[in-house]
Amino acid sequence: MEKKINQVSKSQKRDEMIKSAYDIFYKNGFHATGVDAIVDSTGISKRTLYKHFTSKEGLIIAAVNYYHEIMYRAIADYIEKSTLDQPVDKALLIFDFLAKLVDAGNLYGCFAMNAKTEYAHKAVEIEAACDVHTNALKGLIEKYLSEAKIKESESLAIQIMMLFEGAILRSKGTKNSLPIKLAKSAAKIICSQ
Template structure:
C-alpha cells in the first residue's frame, strides 16, 4: 500500500513539474528559461527535478508531450462535438479551433512549433517530439478527408497542415485570426480539387 501511495505521489509531483515548466516555457521560451527559473517557480529542488528528468531537454520533451495530449484532445473533441455532416468540413474545423484560440487572446502560437524552431538541428529528441504532434494532427485531418472521399487524402492532409502551421505563425506575428481564416479558405480550395 505504501509503495502505491509513494508512486502516486511521485507521479503527481512529476505532473506538477511538467505543468509548471510548460507554463514557464510557453511564456518565456525554452532557451530563455533556465533550470533555476523552473526551480524557483515550482518550488522544487534541482535534485528533485533531475531525479524525474535527466536534463532540461528531458523536461522539455515531457512538456511537449503534455502539450500534445491536451491540444490533440481538445481539437479532437472540438471536431467530434460538431454538428457538421461533411467530413471535409470537419477536417477543416482545426482552423476554427485555432481562430477561437487566437480570438480569445492566446497569441503564443503552437508550443510544439515554438520548441521545434528553437531547437532546430540542435536536439533530435525534441524535434522528434514536435514532429509526433504535427503527424498526429495530420493523421486526424487525413482521416476525415478519407471519409470525405478526397483522392490522395494523405497528400492533401499534408498541405492542409502546412497551411495550418503557416496560419499559426502569421496569427502570432499579426496578433490576428485573419491569417487563419485565409488559410482555411485556401484549404477549402485544395480539398475541392
C-alpha cells in the first residue's frame, strides 16, 4: 500500500512539474526558459527534475504531450458538442475554437508549433512530439471531410491545416482573431470546390 502511495505521489509531482514547465515555456519560450526558472516555480530540486526527466528536452517533450492531450480533447469536444449538421461545417469549427481562444486573450499561439519552430532541425524527438499534435488535428479534420464524401479529403485536410497554422501565426502577431476568420473563409472556399 505504501509503495502505491509513493507511486501516486511521484506521479503527481511529475504532473505538477510538467504543468508548471508548460506554463513557463508557453509564456517565455523554450530557449529563454532555463531549468532554474522551472525549479524556482515548482519548488523542487534540479536533482528531482532530472530524476523524472533526463534533460530539459525531455521536459519539453512531456509538456508538448500535455498540451496535445488537453488541446486535442478540447477541440474534439467543441466540435462534438456542436449542433451543426454538415460534416464540413464541423471540420471548420477548429477556426471558431481558435478565434474564441484568441478573443479570450490567449495570444501565445500553438504550444506545439512554438516548440517545433524553436527546435526545428535541432531536436528530432521534440519535433516528433509536435508532429503528433498536428497529425491528430489533421486526422480530425479529415474524418469530417470523409464523412462529407469529399474527394481528396486527406489533401484538403492538409490545406485546411496550413490555413489553420497560418491563422495561428497571424493572430499571434496581430493580437486579434481577424486572421482566423479570414482563414476560415478561405477554407470554406476550398471545401466547396
